[in-house]
Amino acid sequence: MLTVPLKSVAHYVRYLPLWSALTVVRWRSFDLRSRGLGTTFAAVMRWFPPARRRFEREAKRVFPGMTRGARAKLGQDMGRYMGRTLFEIYHDAEFQTQHQKFRASGPGLDALLEAKAVGKGAIIVSGHFGQWEAIRAVLKMHGLESGAVYRPNKNRHYERRLRAGIEAAGRPILATGRVGTRALVRHLKDGGIISILLDEKYAEGVPLPFLGHNALTSLSAAQLALKYDLPLIPAYGTRLDDENAFRVEFESPIPHTDSITMTRAFNDSLSARIMANPDQWYWMLRRWDGQ
Incomplete structure (x- = not known):
């Protein structure tokens, strides 16, 4: 009986959300797909506690006087930009031609x-x-x-x-x-x-x-x-x-x-x-x- 290593399954499970986000909107324009992944990452930074806590720890070190609400917004904005950046890297061949x-x-x-x-x-x-x-x-x-x-x-x-x-x-x-x-x-x-x-x-x-x-x-x-x-x-x-x-x-x-x-x-x-x-x-x- 063929068995699949647990590590391989775990890797696939972690990749699946991103694959889904990239696949479901593949018929849309480059910029709309990029914006969509940015929105997804911003939502992760808002609603996923581990990501939010990790960001908070780093940002608070540099901006100790920033209010919690301002840091939350900064984290979501970072997520939006990073989602777009990741999309553009995954589609770098197309991105490179947009002079x-x-x-x-x-x-x-x-x-x-x-x-x-x-x-x-x-x-x-x-x-x-x-x-x-x-x-x-x-x-x-x-x-x-x-x-x-x-x-x-x-x-x-x-x-x-x-x-x-x-x-x-x-x-x-x-x-x-x-x-x-x-x-x-x-x-x-x-x-x-x-x-x-x-x-x-x-x-x-x-x-x-x-x-x-x-x-x-x-x-x-x-x-x-x-x-x-x-x-x-x-x-x-x-x-x-x-x-x-x-x-x-x-x-x-x-x-x-x-x-x-x-x-x-x-x-x-x-x-x-x-x-x-x-x-x-x-x-x-x-x-x-x-x-």
Whole structure:
């Protein structure tokens, strides 16, 4: 008799609500489907206690004086934005072609074009803020392609869809770990561009200020930039008021000093973006666990 491992069943059960939400509205336009998943995630943040408590714990750390009602609204707004972001990543091939949505600016874009012109690699650093895949969409519009570093999802159903979406925006897609790091170095030495989200907790990292509190932070991006003399460029895709357009800003490359100073400069840059638009950062990362 064929048996199905309990772990596989659990993964499917957890994936089923998202699959259902994506499937039931597949006949609608891209923007309406995106808005629908955003509404679903906002409802989760309002009515699902574990998610609400997890958000409350993180937001209260940064905004201790904010009223409970204001934090509740912030959590729901975050859920709406993150639902839309997830939908766009799952459908990244289509999202990348919607050039009318992207408004690019900033000196970092010129730095990337200059690096390409001389066959030099570059590192883009960002966070789970706004729509980070809009950054790679803008690069494609300018004849550039960026790979990405990502942490594989343990749920194979989420992983399959998530990886397919990320790959549609540019290659190579490199998983965290030793094998991925070796491939990353080869890509950079060959003149490639890589995008790294640097706002997740890194157990072997260094405690650096982030949103006013120390958070374990990886120094790897700055270390690579220094070792191979590459520009380290913060970039952000901020969702605009209508939620269907993005202001993609490439900041000036972080000056080469030492890895801690450079990484701290990035943390300060991202913190400023979050404080200006706190509803556009994914507060569920457990960024300060153990701190």
